[in-house]
Amino acid sequence: MRSHSLRATVVNLKGLKTVAICLLIFNALSLISIYSSLHQAGEFVGQQILYRQLLWIAVSWLALLIFANINYRIYFDLAHLIYGFNLLLLFWVLFFGKKVMGAQRWIEIFGFTFQPSELSKIATIIILAKFFSSRQESIHAFLLPLGFTAFNALVILIQPDLGTALIIVFLFLALGLFSRIPKRYFFGLIAIGLLISPFLIGSLKDYQKRRLLVFMNSDLDPLGAGYTIIQSKIAVGSGKFTGRGFLSGTQNQFNFLPERHTDFIFTVIAEEWGFFGSLFLIILYWLILSKVLQRAKETQDQFACFLCLGISLLFFLHIFINIGMTLGILPVVGLPLIFLSYGGSSLLVSFILLGIFFNISRSRK
Amino acid sequence: MLRKFFQKINNLFSLSTLEKVYFIGFCVLLGTLSWYQLFRGEYYFQRAKNNYLKVLPLSSMRGEILDRNGISIAYDRAEFNLGVIPYQVKTIKDSLFQELSDYSSLSVGSLNKNYRRNLSSFFSPVDIITNVDKTKALELNEKFSDSLVITTRPQRYYSNPYAFAHILGYVKQAKSFYEQLKSYGYSPMERVGFGGIEQFYDTYLKGSDGGELVEVDSHGRIMGYLGQQRPQKGKDIYLTVDSLVQQAAYESLGDRPGAVILMNADNGELISLCSRPAFNPNSFIEGKNTSSFLNNSKSPLLNRALQAKYPMGSTFKPIVAVAALEEDKSKSSTTFDCNGELRLGIAKFRCSHVHGRQNLFEAIAHSCNVYFYNLGLKIGPDALSRWARKFGLDSLTDVDLPFEARGFVPDVRWKQKKLKSNWFAGDTVNFSIGQGFMTATPLATMRAMNVFASKGYLVKPQLIKKIDSVESGAIDKTYLGISERTLEKVSQGLRETILREDGTARILNRLNLKFSGKTGTAQNSGRPHGWFIGFFSYQEKTYTICVLLEHGGSSYEAVKIAYYFVKKITENKIL
Numbered sequence: 001m002r003s004h005s006l007r008a009t010v011v012n013l014k015g016l017k018t019v020a021i022c023l024l025i026f027n028a029l030s031l032i033s034i035y036s037s038l039h040q041a042g043e044f045v046g047q048q049i050l051y052r053q054l055l056w057i058a059v060s061w062l063a064l065l066i067f068a069n070i071n072y073r074i075y076f077d078l079a080h081l082i083y084g085f086n087l088l089l090l091f092w093v094l095f096f097g098k099k100v101m102g103a104q105r106w107i108e109i110f111g112f113t114f115q116p117s118e119l120s121k122i123a124t125i126i127i128l129a130k131f132f133s134s135r136q137e138s139i140h141a142f143l144l145p146l147g148f149t150a151f152n153a154l155v156i157l158i159q160p161d162l163g164t165a166l167i168i169v170f171l172f173l174a175l176g177l178f179s180r181i182p183k184r185y186f187f188g189l190i191a192i193g194l195l196i197s198p199f200l201i202g203s204l205k206d207y208q209k210r211r212l213l214v215f216m217n218s219d220l221d222p223l224g225a226g227y228t229i230i231q232s233k234i235a236v237g238s239g240k241f242t243g244r245g246f247l248s249g250t251q252n253q254f255n256f257l258p259e260r261h262t263d264f265i266f267t268v269i270a271e272e273w274g275f276f277g278s279l280f281l282i283i284l285y286w287l288i289l290s291k292v293l294q295r296a297k298e299t300q301d302q303f304a305c306f307l308c309l310g311i312s313l314l315f316f317l318h319i320f321i322n323i324g325m326t327l328g329i330l331p332v333v334g335l336p337l338i339f340l341s342y343g344g345s346s347l348l349v350s351f352i353l354l355g356i357f358f359n360i361s362r363s364r365k
Numbered sequence: 366m367l368r369k370f371f372q373k374i375n376n377l378f379s380l381s382t383l384e385k386v387y388f389i390g391f392c393v394l395l396g397t398l399s400w401y402q403l404f405r406g407e408y409y410f411q412r413a414k415n416n417y418l419k420v421l422p423l424s425s426m427r428g429e430i431l432d433r434n435g436i437s438i439a440y441d442r443a444e445f446n447l448g449v450i451p452y453q454v455k456t457i458k459d460s461l462f463q464e465l466s467d468y469s470s471l472s473v474g475s476l477n478k479n480y481r482r483n484l485s486s487f488f489s490p491v492d493i494i495t496n497v498d499k500t501k502a503l504e505l506n507e508k509f510s511d512s513l514v515i516t517t518r519p520q521r522y523y524s525n526p527y528a529f530a531h532i533l534g535y536v537k538q539a540k541s542f543y544e545q546l547k548s549y550g551y552s553p554m555e556r557v558g559f560g561g562i563e564q565f566y567d568t569y570l571k572g573s574d575g576g577e578l579v580e581v582d583s584h585g586r587i588m589g590y591l592g593q594q595r596p597q598k599g600k601d602i603y604l605t606v607d608s609l610v611q612q613a614a615y616e617s618l619g620d621r622p623g624a625v626i627l628m629n630a631d632n633g634e635l636i637s638l639c640s641r642p643a644f645n646p647n648s649f650i651e652g653k654n655t656s657s658f659l660n661n662s663k664s665p666l667l668n669r670a671l672q673a674k675y676p677m678g679s680t681f682k683p684i685v686a687v688a689a690l691e692e693d694k695s696k697s698s699t700t701f702d703c704n705g706e707l708r709l710g711i712a713k714f715r716c717s718h719v720h721g722r723q724n725l726f727e728a729i730a731h732s733c734n735v736y737f738y739n740l741g742l743k744i745g746p747d748a749l750s751r752w753a754r755k756f757g758l759d760s761l762t763d764v765d766l767p768f769e770a771r772g773f774v775p776d777v778r779w780k781q782k783k784l785k786s787n788w789f790a791g792d793t794v795n796f797s798i799g800q801g802f803m804t805a806t807p808l809a810t811m812r813a814m815n816v817f818a819s820k821g822y823l824v825k826p827q828l829i830k831k832i833d834s835v836e837s838g839a840i841d842k843t844y845l846g847i848s849e850r851t852l853e854k855v856s857q858g859l860r861e862t863i864l865r866e867d868g869t870a871r872i873l874n875r876l877n878l879k880f881s882g883k884t885g886t887a888q889n890s891g892r893p894h895g896w897f898i899g900f901f902s903y904q905e906k907t908y909t910i911c912v913l914l915e916h917g918g919s920s921y922e923a924v925k926i927a928y929y930f931v932k933k934i935t936e937n938k939i940l
Contacts, residue, residue: 177378178378178380178383183378230578230591233401233409234409234412234413235413236398236401236402236409237401237402237405237406237408237409237410237412237413238406238409238410238412238413239402239406240402240403240406240407240410241402241403241406270398270402274402275398275399275402275403275406278395278398278402279395279398282391282394282395285391286387286388286391289387290384290387293380293383293384293387296380297380297381309380309383312383312387313383316387316390320390320391320394323394324393324394324397327394327397327398327401329393329397
């Protein structure tokens with residue numbers, strides 16, 4: 001029975017060969033770039049991190065295969081339960097999570113830390129897909145998902161994890177605009193948001209404010225975020241067309257760039273593989289996104305359509321914001337580059353979402 | 366009009382539009398990438414190859430710490446360091462270090478050690494000789510101008526290190542725990558308070574570091590300034606402590622381990638808070654010989670005033686007296702006969718003397734155990750626990766210092782649950798003279814005794830007077846609801862401890878101050894701890910004093926210390 005389902009999955013993967021191949025290339029690229037980013041002036045300084053990433057890749061593939069085999073319709077019925085479970089985890093983190101100087105974002109399992117706010121992304125996509133696929137047009141159909149999203153975002157904001165909270169709010173707005181709910185509600189909400197944004201910015205932590213200011217003028221903080229952006233630009237630019245070659249990027253190797261293996265992994269790739277490499281990477285992302293969007297177009301099931309939309313939106317946001325940030329066209333926020341950055345939670349969540357997408361693709365007939 | 370507009374917008378949100386949005390997004394990224402990598406690639410390549418950006422850190426000054434009269438007790442002064450830029454000296458490092466070693470008093474080994482320890486980046490200065498005299502620094506810099514750079518950094522300095530060690534704590538570089546601090550705006554070279562006021566008020570004391578971003582060529586020469594961020598000094602903090610009184614308290618202990626606390630009874634301002642043995646916080650900053658503190662069997666790092674717990678001994682008796690009067694179990698005129706011991710079954714509980722018939726005042730003044738044994742048995746363990754807790758003996762005083770320890774008040778249920786044993790009358794008897802399971806910190810004990818000085822309030826002790834020019838002004842006190850009559854009676858007993866010819870603290874009467882108090886000799890393994898806690902009026906203010914001598918033998922030693930301390934500060938008009 002088990003081997004049968006596994007074979008069915010493998011067979012099924014055939015239809016999604018492109019995506020699977022893209023993912024394998026991403027895995028390889030991720031490992032190579034992390035390996036390179038862990039070198040300093042010719043010395044390899046972080047085996048542990050590489051092994052951990054390898055392990056996370058294996059776990060993520062396993063998760064993808066499992067989720068590809070779970071009928072996605074079940075999430076429709078379980079949406080509230082998943083949302084509740086996610087909230088429970090978030091509260092757990094709030095009270096018992098691993099505390100790192102004031103910020104409580106992590107749960108520790110067997111020495112591995114996991115960030116439940118990442119899981120929120122799945123829970124949010126599922127519950128919003130359920131609400132928005134119900135074809136209602138009343139204000140009620142707008143307020144209910146708004147309440148769910150706002151509460152979730154608030155709990156994450158307390159951790160504090162501003163980036164994820166914003167992503168969740170953005171998912172609500174973007175997905176909502178594709179629903180049948182009148183658009184004026186959403187625009188009204190955005191208008192209110194813009195009106196109160198000065199107050200919201202006032203309540204940000206000092207270092208968060210500084211990042212925003214630095215984005216406007218990178219000379220403001222030559223030591224902190226501004227420094228990183230300048231260094232990142234030099235690294236990317238110096239890659240030219242063909243790149244400086246594996247392990248040969250001086251910006252990376254001489255420790256000019258902080259957070260190289262996490263948020264600034266793209267810089268490492270752009271420096272070492274040049275425009276050629278960056279273009280290749282963006283084409284890979286495009287392939288995956290267009291496949292997911294394609295499925296959203298084809299499916300007759302509104303719920304599946306919204307799931308696919310949510311997945312593609314989430315991926316796009318991560319890709320656009322992260323790369324935009326390394327190029328200095330967006331402020332530095334701590335968002336990982338999906339499939340590539342070091343970090344288990346983000347990888348696992350991306351693969352689970354793709355697993356759900358695989359299952360949707362599988363049940364098209 | 367608006368309706369039409371929204372209809373138009375409705376049609377906008379189709380999946381093909383989204384596809385276009387993604388496509389445009391990716392085009393924006395590719396466009397920017399091609400601008401950097403294809404059009405400006407050569408420029409950035411040259412910049413990366415020949416010109417390096419470098420950050421010259423400008424450390425911020427930490428706020429000063431001053432005593433209540435504005436005398437500085439912790440401040441920053443400039444330290445000169447000599448450093449090298451690693452990539453500049455990578456080929457000549459060994460010969461340079463050899464030459465430097467010949468020229469200075471440092472060995473090649475220690476130069477190398479400093480180099481390895483301070484290395485953070487290939488292109489920023491690494492200090493190899495720290496804390497050099499200014500003229501020496503200039504001289505060396507001139508001789509080795511090609512390879513050495515002078516850096517200045519503010520360094521913390523404590524002007525009266527030992528007496529203030531436990532109040533102030535010290536500072537450490539954030540480097541060692543930078544990973545945890547970095548998202549909170551700390552930079553690796555920044556100093557973080559550790560222990561004491563330095564830690565408790567770190568967010569106020571720390572300023573923010575600045576720096577200069579410069580462009581250097583491949584020889585390390587500065588080619589241009591790209592930006593600067595000025596460092597900002599932290600806020601100055603004024604303490605309630607008087608440094609002369611603190612010094613007197615420190616000296617009064619001699620080299621005996623213990624604590625001396627003096628507090629304004631009404632507003633909780635701590636005038637001195639002293640613990641011995643102490644350490645030199647300057648040593649931690651200069652990084653020398655700290656092992657003598659860290660591995661010392663006398664634990665000089667322990668603040669005995671609030672981090673160590675002791676049995677209270679007889680200093681608990683006034684609280685038992687309050688419990689008896691408030692619970693109507695006894696009157697001040699009630700007498701018990703002391704024949705030197707109390708028999709409970711086969712067990713004997715001793716007293717220091719044969720006191721004969723004693724009323725409450727005499728019993729407090731003589732510290733008669735038998736009287737309080739009887740009182741304790743009348744009150745019962747539950748009420749004893751309740752009243753001990755009411756006086757805050759098992760809660761934190763919330764003084765503004767880190768790592769305060771919490772005292773312990775036993776009760777019947779606790780003993781059954783934890784020790785799996787019933788509560789015996791003998792436990793009550795021990796409890797009623799402050800022996801047995803109960804422990805408290807000197808600070809909490811003093812706060813409890815302060816209730817009599819402040820006419821019924823539990824006052825929170827505090828060290829902060831003002832931050833910059835903002836007065837703390839906070840007085841945090843809780844009314845305990847004890848009747849005036851009870852307070853008067855017990856206070857009279859405390860007064861008689863000093864006034865009576867045979868009172869246990871009679872020598873304090875020589876000070877000609879209105880002094881009251883209670884002695885305590887707390888039995889434990891080893892020599893007993895000596896306690897004296899009292900309060901006195903001086904220049905229309907009331908002060909509460911606590912002396913604890915760890916394994917100091919008897920309470921008489923503690924009373925003597927209180928005597929010489931108060932004599933010194935009042936006669937010299939320091940207080």
